[in-house]
Amino acid sequence: MNVILFGATGMIGQGVLRECLISPDVERVLAVGRSGTGQTHEKLRELQLSDMMSYASVLGHLQGYDACFFCLGITSAGVSEADYRRVTVDMAVAAGRALVGMNPDMTFVFVSGAGTDSTMTSRTMWQRVKGEAENAILAMPFKAKYCFRPAIVRPMHGITSRTPSYRLFYRLASPLFPVVTALAPDRVGTTERIGRAMIEVVKHGAPKAILEQRDINAIAAIADDAMAR
Secondary structure (H helix, E strand, O other), rough: EEEEEEEOOHHHHHHHHHHHHOOOOOEEEEEOOOOOOOOOOOOOEEEEEEOOOOOOHHHHHHOOEEEOOOOOOOOOOOOOOHHHHHHHHHHHHHHHHHHHHHOOOOEEEEEEOOOOOOOOOOOOOOHHHHHHHHHHHHHOOEEEEEEHHHHEEEEEOOOOOOOHHHHHHHHHHHHHHHHHHHHHHHEEHHHHHHHHHHHHHHHHHOOOEEEEHHHHHHHHHHHHHHHHH
């Protein structure tokens, strides 16, 4: 499969990129973003855009792909609702509209978050806006659409978050991950599991469109079993 990846420099995006590059099922990866990944690989191509809302001039570069993994996002802390919506909703919708016209048989996977409110009635801003983004993506005429709702994500293989507060959290919480995982396995995932689950849903689909952490873990386990055979 050929994959377009948005947000490849973020924590989850880094993990997804790693799994795509090592997966025998992925032939080509196009990383789209404002900045480069800093990586070099025979499978990897990069498309840097100054305006993540406009794709008219680069449509030719977006054709011939089987999947889009949209991992682009920002923290809601200290951000206005308008600015958070621009990244979370407007950028995802702009990318989706550009891609669906070029690749109608594409599978689109949008990274949301545990606690997202698809009714858009929550008093918590990020839950409401994420719900708006999910609804917009699920309404698009792709062959298949999935919303991943990771909860507690453990970065693997040296991957780190670009957000200073998140880096501090992971540094302090790292010794506790085994305990938390044992107590609440359905609430804890890894960057590795998310990447493997994304590839798996493109290959074989999933029973529902909105996938919580426990669903992501279960799908990743299926992929792991297939790799072990």
